[in-house]
Amino acid sequence: MIGTLQLVAFIAIQQPALGVTGLRVEYLSNPLGIDATRPRFSWRIASAERNTVQAAYQVQVTRKGELIWDSGRTASDASVFVAYAGPGVASRTRYVWRVRVWDAKGRASAWSEGWWETGLLSPSDWSASWIGTATIPNDSLASPAPLLRRGFRVTGAVDRARIYATSLGVYELHLNGQRVGDQLFTPGWTSYGRRLQYQTYDVTNLLRSGDNAIGAMLGDGWYRGNLGFSGQRNLYGKRLALRMQLEILYRDGRVERVVSDSAWRANTGPVIASDIYNGETYDARREQSGWTSAGYDDHDWAPIALVDPPSSRLQAPESPPVRRVRELKPVGIRRAAAGETIFDLGQNFTGWARLKVRGPAGTTVTMRFAEVLDRDGSLYTANLRRASQTDRYTLKGGAQEIYEPHFTFHGFRYVGVSGLPAAADTGTITGIAVSSDLAQTGSFETSDSLLNRLQQNIVWGQRSNFIDVPTDCPQRDERLGWTGDAQVFASTAAFNMDVSGFFAKWLADAAADQHPSGSLPWVIPDVIRGDSVNGAGTAGWSDAAVIVPWTMYVAYGDRGLLERQYPSMRAWVEYERRQAGPDFLWQPGWQFGDWLALHSDDPSYPGATTLTDFIATAHVAHSADLVARAARALGKESDAALYEKLFQDVRVAFNREFVSATGRVGENTQTAYALALGFDLLPDSLVPAASERLAAAVRGRGMHLTTGFLGTPQLLPVLSATGHMDVAFGLLMQRSYPSWLYPITRGATTMWERWDGIRPDSSFQDAGMNSFNHYAFGAVGDWMYRTIGGIELDPRAPGAKRVQIAPRAGGGLTHARASLETPYGSFVSAWRIEGPLFVLHVTVPPNTSADVTLWETTSDRVSGLTGVRGVQQRGPNVVVTVGSGDYEFTASR
Numbered sequence: 014m015i016g017t018l019q020l021v022a023f024i025a026i027q028q029p030a031l032g033v034t035g036l037r038v039e040y041l042s043n044p045l046g047i048d049a050t051r052p053r054f055s056w057r058i059a060s061a062e063r064n065t066v067q068a069a070y071q072v073q074v075t076r077k078g079e080l081i082w083d084s085g086r087t088a089s090d091a092s093v094f095v096a097y098a099g100p101g102v103a104s105r106t107r108y109v110w111r112v113r114v115w116d117a118k119g120r121a122s123a124w125s126e127g128w129w130e131t132g133l134l135s136p137s138d139w140s141a142s143w144i145g146t147a148t149i150p151n152d153s154l155a156s157p158a159p160l161l162r163r164g165f166r167v168t169g170a171v172d173r174a175r176i177y178a179t180s181l182g183v184y185e186l187h188l189n190g191q192r193v194g195d196q197l198f199t200p201g202w203t204s205y206g207r208r209l210q211y212q213t214y215d216v217t218n219l220l221r222s223g224d225n226a227i228g229a230m231l232g233d234g235w236y237r238g239n240l241g242f243s244g245q246r247n248l249y250g251k252r253l254a255l256r257m258q259l260e261i262l263y264r265d266g267r268v269e270r271v272v273s274d275s276a277w278r279a280n281t282g283p284v285i286a287s288d289i290y291n292g293e294t295y296d297a298r299r300e301q302s303g304w305t306s307a308g309y310d311d312h313d314w315a316p317i318a319l320v321d322p323p324s325s326r327l328q329a330p331e332s333p334p335v336r337r338v339r340e341l342k343p344v345g346i347r348r349a350a351a352g353e354t355i356f357d358l359g360q361n362f363t364g365w366a367r368l369k370v371r372g373p374a375g376t377t378v379t380m381r382f383a384e385v386l387d388r389d390g391s392l393y394t395a396n397l398r399r400a401s402q403t404d405r406y407t408l409k410g411g412a413q414e415i416y417e418p419h420f421t422f423h424g425f426r427y428v429g430v431s432g433l434p435a436a437a438d439t440g441t442i443t444g445i446a447v448s449s450d451l452a453q454t455g456s457f458e459t460s461d462s463l464l465n466r467l468q469q470n471i472v473w474g475q476r477s478n479f480i481d482v483p484t485d486c487p488q489r490d491e492r493l494g495w496t497g498d499a500q501v502f503a504s505t506a507a508f509n510m511d512v513s514g515f516f517a518k519w520l521a522d523a524a525a526d527q528h529p530s531g532s533l534p535w536v537i538p539d540v541i542r543g544d545s546v547n548g549a550g551t552a553g554w555s556d557a558a559v560i561v562p563w564t565m566y567v568a569y570g571d572r573g574l575l576e577r578q579y580p581s582m583r584a585w586v587e588y589e590r591r592q593a594g595p596d597f598l599w600q601p602g603w604q605f606g607d608w609l610a611l612h613s614d615d616p617s618y619p620g621a622t623t624l625t626d627f628i629a630t631a632h633v634a635h636s637a638d639l640v641a642r643a644a645r646a647l648g649k650e651s652d653a654a655l656y657e658k659l660f661q662d663v664r665v666a667f668n669r670e671f672v673s674a675t676g677r678v679g680e681n682t683q684t685a686y687a688l689a690l691g692f693d694l695l696p697d698s699l700v701p702a703a704s705e706r707l708a709a710a711v712r713g714r715g716m717h718l719t720t721g722f723l724g725t726p727q728l729l730p731v732l733s734a735t736g737h738m739d740v741a742f743g744l745l746m747q748r749s750y751p752s753w754l755y756p757i758t759r760g761a762t763t764m765w766e767r768w769d770g771i772r773p774d775s776s777f778q779d780a781g782m783n784s785f786n787h788y789a790f791g792a793v794g795d796w797m798y799r800t801i802g803g804i805e806l807d808p809r810a811p812g813a814k815r816v817q818i819a820p821r822a823g824g825g826l827t828h829a830r831a832s833l834e835t836p837y838g839s840f841v842s843a844w845r846i847e848g849p850l851f852v853l854h855v856t857v858p859p860n861t862s863a864d865v866t867l868w869e870t871t872s873d874r875v876s877g878l879t880g881v882r883g884v885q886q887r888g889p890n891v892v893v894t895v896g897s898g899d900y901e902f903t904a905s906r
């Protein structure tokens with residue numbers, strides 16, 4: 014038993030006065046195999062004391078124990094994205110770094126240590142060939158997944174071993190009978206023609222002395238499988254190929270490489286077909302038992318063929334990989350009319366089912382996947398369109414068999430299983446949820462259970478659709494990186510999870526796939542390039558080129574990313590400028606417009622169509638404004654002036670064309686007001702009248718929204734910023750159709766693509782476009798965090814260096830709590846109403862500050878003000894400035 018004194022000592026050691034934690038290099042902690050040659054370091058400061066700031070830091074970097082860079086004691090409060098400035102880094106090298114900080118009182122922390130390892134920085138580091146099967150697969154069909162293998166010898170004591178691997182198609186590596194790593198769908202999905210990722214694995218512990226064997230299985234994946242809604246396949250190429258390099262460093266200093274080359278042998282195995290949309294067919298009788306173990310006899314395997322190298326650049330990942338992230342147990346099992354056994358996993362998600370089965374060899378079990386059930390209780394699959402998402406497993410017989418597919422994923426809640434040799438139980442099927450493995454950074458909870466479910470549905474929508482690329486949906490024959498969806502959801506996404514590396518990766522593809530004209534394709538990576546109108550940029554979609562980098566900058570303070578994307582941002586706005594022409598009005602051709610705005614079946618309501626020239630012109634102004642701000646943040650003053658002028662010119666034209674002297678905007682739709690006010694396009698004098706009209710438009714629809722993809726994200730922010738908090742809350746808490754909570758009253762566990770995916774009369778919307786897992790309308794999450802939670806990031810102090818905390822009560826809520834793990838640490842804003850009192854608990858991390866607003870009160874009616882940095886009365890509100898620490902304010906109103 015630990016004595017009290019020891020315990021006290023232990024706690025004291027655990028919580029030193031000043032510490033450094035959360036060390037990261039670029040976007041990852043201790044990354045293995047990155048390309049950055051001037052990597053940036055970030056750390057967090059731990060301190061139990063209030064008002065802790067970093068006055069200075071020191072970073073040291075060593076290589077093999079030798080100091081190669083010492084920043085020295087640097088007077089600075091920078092603790093996020095501090096760039097390495099030592100000598101050039103070498104490939105395949107481990108660097109150890111450590112950091113310590115000083116606070117304002119001159120006290121130093123202890124050192125904290127982390128590391129990073131470089132990947133293969135130059136094409137000449139690769140000696141491996143590209144290899145594949147000699148037989149060329151049929152172009153038009155999914156063909157059996159090739160297995161490639163070879164044996165090799167380990168001839169001494171191993172110091173360390175790494176594998177660098179990539180593929181055309183997706184790959185799974187096995188070494189001595191063990192799966193290498195836990196990453197899924199490697200090498201990931203990028204603009205394959207230009208950028209191809211490779212992964213680095215530490216395989217030191219998988220090697221053994223003497224005989225070893227390595228093998229790879231390749232799948233069609235995004236590369237040659239079905240992709241796109243017009244039935245295309247082979248979009249990037251027809252032949253699957255592997256490039257891998259195992260590098261063994263022996264203790265005696267020798268280096269040996271085992272690479273993909275002509276010594277490998279090829280065969281096919283149990284995966285008969287595997288396709289992202291259509292699922293996997295697996296025949297366990299065709300497993301090649303022991304094929305990646307030493308001693309396996311591959312004499313009857315075929316020689317491999319060398320495959321022409323792709324022209325793309327090999328790059329290390331910036332984003333965390335896709336992994337299995339959750340397991341779901343069935344909450345119900347039923348027999349459906351057709352004889353299928355239906356497992357309900359209780360949650361719509363992305364992944365697959367793990368099947369446990371025992372029975373005679375040759376028995377085939379079929380698993381079909383669906384998001385919802387039809388009215389007769391059978392699987393509803395019409396909305397999957399051409400994606401059959403069906404897995405088939407043929408048993409080898411004997412002991413219990415466990416199967417999970419390899420190169421496919423499904424969007425589903427229900428699994429319909431047929432062909433089971435014995436009665437099913439809850440152990441037969443387990444749901445395996447997969448996602449880009451992003452750390453959850455935000456939480457949001459209130460006194461209202463439906464609102465809490467909405468938050469969970471948004472998070473599940475994000476988890477389901479962040480599969481290496483931000484996709485529209487995970488179930489039908491689409492699953493593409495739709496730019497419009499991504500831009501409206503990006504800020505919400507950054508509240509829920511750490512998406513810094515995830516979007517950095519996607520933005521690199523956006524820049525890579527951007528047309529020479531500056532136009533951004535509809536989807537990134539661009540796989541619908543055959544479409545004749547795709548060359549034409551679309552408002553609200555192509556604006557992702559500007560909006561997403563800016564959003565990431567505000568959320569994470571990543572100036573390097575903003576700088577890297579700046580040419581792409583600028584190119585898009587220049588494209589818009591040309592489209593708008595001398596009158597600064599963009600009269601575009603084909604546009605998505607305010608996609609999925611309410612088109613009413615109700616004859617008394619004509620629908621909420623906002624004209625596309627209005628939407629397009631508003632977006633030119635908005636993107637010009639954001640590029641001006643980005644230019645200013647980057648110190649590009651002349652560009653800032655240039656785009657500020659464009660913003661003003663478009664604003665003037667917009668007002669002339671679309672705004673009346675009495676504040677009537679466009680076609681008087683909710684979206685027209687939301688965009689005009691949200692993008693700051695109206696003169697101050699018209700804001701009250703216009704916002705009053707917006708509020709009236711909402712009330713006139715019985716407190717219902719009519720907005721689509723583009724209007725929805727702006728709707729509540731505009732209402733709350735213009736003094737219509739009651740209307741904003743009225744919309745959010747609305748349960749009847751159309752509203753955010755309506756789907757929840759119909760059992761939704763993810764965000765729906767359409768407000769009426771299931772109509773009030775229980776019928777389904779048009780199966781041609783009716784996904785139950787689309788995150789776009791989940792963009793309301795941003796407002797929930799910022800307004801109810803009250804955590805508002807400040808673009809002038811990006812990355813949450815300074816934050817506004819100004820939570821609003823309303824909608825009958827009696828308490829709410831939001832937290833956000835930022836690059837500096839965790840902010841918490843938690844409030845409750847206790848009779849006449851409003852009690853607000855705030856946590857502010859070290860090296861940041863916050864302005865906390867207590868609404869409609871005066872400082873003599875606020876308690877908890879001791880130890881704060883400042884108190885001000887601003888109009889009817891009290892604003893308290895605080896440094897780091899925990900605070901509890903009680904205000905009587």
Ligand code: BGC
Binds near residue numbers: 491495497605787
């Ligand atoms: C996708 C969207 C996308 C849209 C373009 C749809 O098929 O699912 O979410 O933004 O097309 O309008």
